Amino acid sequence: MRVARVVLGVAGASGAALGISVARQLADLRAEIDLVTSSAAERTLSEECGPDALADLRRLATRTHPIGDIGASIASGSVPLSGMIVAPCSMRSLAAIANGLDDNLLTRAAGVQLKERRRLVLLTREAPLTLAHLKNMTAATELGAIILPPVPAFYLHPRSVSEITDQIAARAIDLLAIADPAAQSWAG
Secondary structure, eight states: OOOOEEEEEEOSSSOHHHHHHHHHHHHHTTOEEEEEEOHHHHHHHHHHHOTTHHHHHHHHOSEEEOTTOTTSGGGOTTSOOOEEEEEEEOHHHHHHHHTTOOOSHHHHHHHHHHHTTOOEEEEEOOSSOOHHHHHHHHHHHHHTOEEOOOOOOGGGOOOSHHHHHHHHHHHHHHHHTSSSOOSOOOOO
């Protein structure tokens, strides 16, 4: 069985810790990580997670791609990938993905996942939602994306924000079906 190769897109929405947790958990699974971050994500990582967050995230990646490099390997359907997670996914990135606007590497790589019928998990981050946001979520879902708003599983009685973040990241990875499920499940 080949090693999973996953694209991790980090957009500029609040919730940068989600991207770090996804990367850490993918690295623990020994998955190859192709990382692409927006310029807004780089600022949000610094603001929310500290000045070294971007460097720490890049160290977890197998390959890092500049947002403007639409000729990168992950922009082609011929490259075998296991899927893509956008964590967090801004409403701007969601709108571009939902409408086929492949104007940067993050949105182009997401579009490739859709056209190749691979899993694309979007951790959409915004509240409250406008009708435009909801329509874009519907459109992305109709194209084959999985919308996973980062909503805490309060029934698990998390004791920290880190536990909440890690649970949501594990759920996103589980949706790619590249390893045995890791997210804590409801016991009933």
